[in-house]
Amino acid sequence: MTLRPRAVPDLPKAKVPAESTNLAASSSSWSCPAEAIPILATPPIFRIPAELRLDFYALALLVDDSDLRLLQTCKQINMEARPILYQRPLTLTSQAQFFELVQRSDPVDLLRIHDVTLHLTDISLSSLLDGFAGITAWALYQQELERLDRAFRTISGLRRLVLRPPAVNHSQLLRGMYLSFLGLIPQHHPSLQNLVIEDNKDLLNKVPSLRDLPNVHFTITTDSTPDRKQTCSRSPTVKVEVEENEEDLLADPTLPEDSGLVDRKAKTKKPAKSPKQARWYASLRHKYDQVSQDDGGEEMIERTLPYH
Structure with missing residues (x-):
């Protein structure tokens, strides 16, 4: 017995309305006008x-x-x-703002800096209260000076610099950092076209290397000012490294009265110096002699830096 497939009956074709046939024919010949097509012009x-x-x-x-x-x-x-x-003139109100600019900028962009106005400020000594062994105010100022040196090396395209000294400059260490920084400018920017220092003209005697720059201008032309006389005092120079009781040590009647390190009102009769006091006094006397020879100790920080 042979099996044969059943024949599938033809299905009736659906009748397409005449309207749809005419629509398909008309849509195939329809084209969008050129003005209706959006063009992204340059x-x-x-x-x-x-x-x-x-x-x-x-x-x-x-x-x-x-x-x-x-x-x-x-x-x-x-x-x-x-x-x-x-390339716009930059005005920086502190060296901390300058450090932040260097940190977040691309080195290529830093080379485009040509005009800077920098206002130097005093540093924070709050880390001295943390109790870390070996840290001194001297070391903090030296670290700040080294950070300034590294930051200024990144803007080698500098053409004009306006430098404003710290507004309150009664610290001898701050004064030393300021003068040392001035001495670094001719070393790293010998082609600096214009340097404006809002300070006294007698800085040329303190920092002779400034004469190597082509144009150095000072906004204060007088020989001395009341503020400058105060900043040249020797009294705050050595007190930063005192580890003993200052009241007991500085009240020693054997210290010279003209040293500026002793408050005459604080003098009281004390017993003979202990060996520890004697060693401290010898170190203090040596530092005082160095201050006298250096005319106020402005360059005491410079001698400790590796690049001086």
Whole structure:
């Protein structure tokens, strides 16, 4: 017996309305007009060479009343014009702000910095209260000076520097850090075109290497000021490393009265010095002689630095 497949009956064809047939025919021949198609045209500023665009950015950003919202126009303008910001004159209110700028900036962008106004400030001595062995105020000022030195090495393209000394300058160590920093400027920026120091002109006698720069200007031309006389006092020079009871040691009647290290009112009769007091007094006398020879001790920090 042979099995044969059953024949499948033909299904009736669905009738397509005449309206749909006419619609399909008309849609195949329909075309969108050219003016209805959106075209992403290139902005006119991007049709000019990139070198000319950089000149336009500089003209727009390197002026006093520039509008930085230009950088928010589009991503490409932001990328192209952002390096121009580093060519603007920078005003830094402290060396801490300067350190932050160096840390968060690309080294290539730091080379674009040409004009800086830096206001030096005193450092924080709060770490002396932490009780770490071996840390002294002297070491803290030396570390700050070394950080300044490293930071200024990163802006080798500097052309103009306006330097403002600390507003309150009654610490001899702060004075030493300030003068030592001035001595580092001719070493790392010999081609500095313009240096403006908002200080007394007699700094040339303290830092002779400033004469090697082509243009050095001082905003104070008098020979001496009341503030400068106070900063040249020797009294705060050695007290930073006192480990004994200052009241007992500094009240020693054998200290010279003209040394500036003893308060005459604090003098009281004390017993003979112990061996520990004698060693401390000998060290104090040696430091006082160094201060006298160095005319106030302004360069005491400089002698401890490895690059001096």
